[in-house]
Amino acid sequence: MDYKELAAVLIGLQDADLELRGQLIQIGKLGEGYNEEMASLHRQNAEILDGIIDKIGYPTVGKVGEEANKAAWLVIQHAIGQPHFMRKCSKLLEEALHENQADIVNLAYLTDRIAVFExxxxxxxxxxxxxxxxxxxxxxxxxxxxxxxxxxxxxxxxxxxxxxxxxxxxxxxxxxxxxxxxxxxxxxxxxxxxxxxxx
Incomplete structure (x- = not known):
């Protein structure tokens, strides 16, 4: 599987996430606790992304392009039920940043989210x-x-x-x-x- 295919997979994960979020907003259920369907989707997306990271390392802009890189970050940011995965990705994102292959704002958001949960x-x-x-x-x-x-x-x-x-x-x-x-x-x-x- 080449990186273009992986990029398409990442964008697909993001789109599924945002689509479900939109549905929950429409029916007024976004703020009512952690919706079970959303929790399940976030878990599934994190597993897929973790598999991609095992194959290619962190999906940087250089590897998968800007859109898929942002999609990967969104999946990580929403993987709130997987502390180990989020912490692992935070370290990988930091390393990518040192190589000018990541957005420092994304790291700031992830760092804050982990801090809040801790x-x-x-x-x-x-x-x-x-x-x-x-x-x-x-x-x-x-x-x-x-x-x-x-x-x-x-x-x-x-x-x-x-x-x-x-x-x-x-x-x-x-x-x-x-x-x-x-x-x-x-x-x-x-x-x-x-x-x-x-x-």
Missing amino acids: NKPQLYGTQFDWDQNGQLSPNYFDDLGKVNQRRNSLGLNSLEEQTELIRNQAKTENQSPPQDFELRKIEIEKWKKSVGWVE
Whole structure:
């Protein structure tokens, strides 16, 4: 199998993911916990990508092209039930970055997502969730000034601007906050333990 075929596979994984997400938005079920069908698709996509990585290493732009490289990142970013896989890909993405074969913004998003699942502060403020006031807000981060400095160094907007964008997107997608914030927090922590993010 050549890299062009693998590129097409990666783009197909991304398209399936985005299509299911769109369906869940339409029926108003995107924010209601981790949808089982979506969890299953994310797991399956991660397995396929892991097999590709075993064959060719990290699917860099040089190997599979820009579109398929972005698709691979999306699959990794959504493989939230596979901590080992996400951590492995984070290291591979870092190595690819040192060879100028990856996008530093993708690494920032992945680093933050892993930090959030490990209950650590995020560095770039890329990850959001519902707060107790029913608003989408950045997950726990270390210091607003430092976060904005890091975001600026990557060419990203300020965290305040990003928060406004994320909240507007949620309105556009008719996303609504959980009915029971405290229960959702408990369920998320239980899920993190069940898949191995925390002990």
